Amino acid sequence: MTQAAAAAYRDPQGPALDAHSDSAEPTQDARVSFCDYHPTIADLREEVLQGLSQSPKRLSPKLFYDRRGSQLFDAITELPEYYPTRTEIGILETHGEAMADRLGRENVLIELGSGSSLKIQTLLAALRPHVYVPVDISKDHLLASAHALAERFPGLMILAACADYSGPFKLPLEPGWSQLAAFFPGSSIGNFEPQEARGLLRRVAGVLGEGGRLLIGVDLRKDPSLLSAAYNDAQGVTAAFNLNLLTRINRELEADFDTSAFRHKAFFNAEVSRIEMHLESLCDQSVRIAGREIPFKQGETIHTECSYKYSIADFQALARDAGFEAEEVWTDSEQLFSVHCLRVAARGSLA
Structure with missing residues (x-):
């Protein structure tokens, strides 16, 4: 760490980060820089039409996270049935110093x-990066969080990147930054099919370089009744989160989904050890999206999310x-959730 950066932890008016990126944008707080690699409306249109043309129909869970979807997910994390967030935070609070080491x-x-x-x-005070x-796909949520962190940690240099990391992605990193580490919380890795998860982890390893470390949250296998409750909460917040995907498509692609003609459906698929979330059509119907008609049979579903355990x-x-x-791996006392520290292996050491 440079002397200037170290001093910034004590000086609220510490130096701003020079992103050296064509897409870097100033924000109202000089300690926060922003780079926008967000997909365009054309990208969204292509992805939605392609997904709904498949059999069975499916949409990526990354599409949940417009502003309203991000707000609903935050509400989900506070539900009594939804154990992952509070359990992971408990693990981080208990073992944060060891993780920082x-x-x-x-x-x-x-x-x-x-x-x-x-x-x-929980980690920033110990890590002092x-x-x-x-990195997040929801621009508004990302910026709000970045500015909130800048207030709480006045010397922290923040370079927020709005990006879709589900495929190849770029980050605004300086060539001279050699000490890289990554944090991937929330068991989001479980939203990827295993082969896709390997691909994402390989890309992260490529960014970090040999010896770089990744701290990653992973949900563990458990009683299916706990899983079912977590994804079918009594207040219906998860259902609203799932259905908001259709509202977003209506708004951004001028579609005409009748959200009352679909219902939230979530269940544990024991054969492949994953929760599945779907939107089920309650009748035979046709939906118009970006000038195309998409037919639905009664009982047909859009598969919107997997969560592998x-x-x-x-x-x-x-x-x-x-x-x-x-x-190293840390878990809670009930073995509901795990946080792993992984190290990028030296080339050839895993052969």
């Missing part, structure tokens, strides 16, 4: 899927296939 202090910290940044607050790079051994095997070595 593993990740290394005063480095560049990348957070994938930063959302409201609740979890990273030189630069914090939150792993054993510790199975996840570590997946990470190994992606080029990481498992260094």
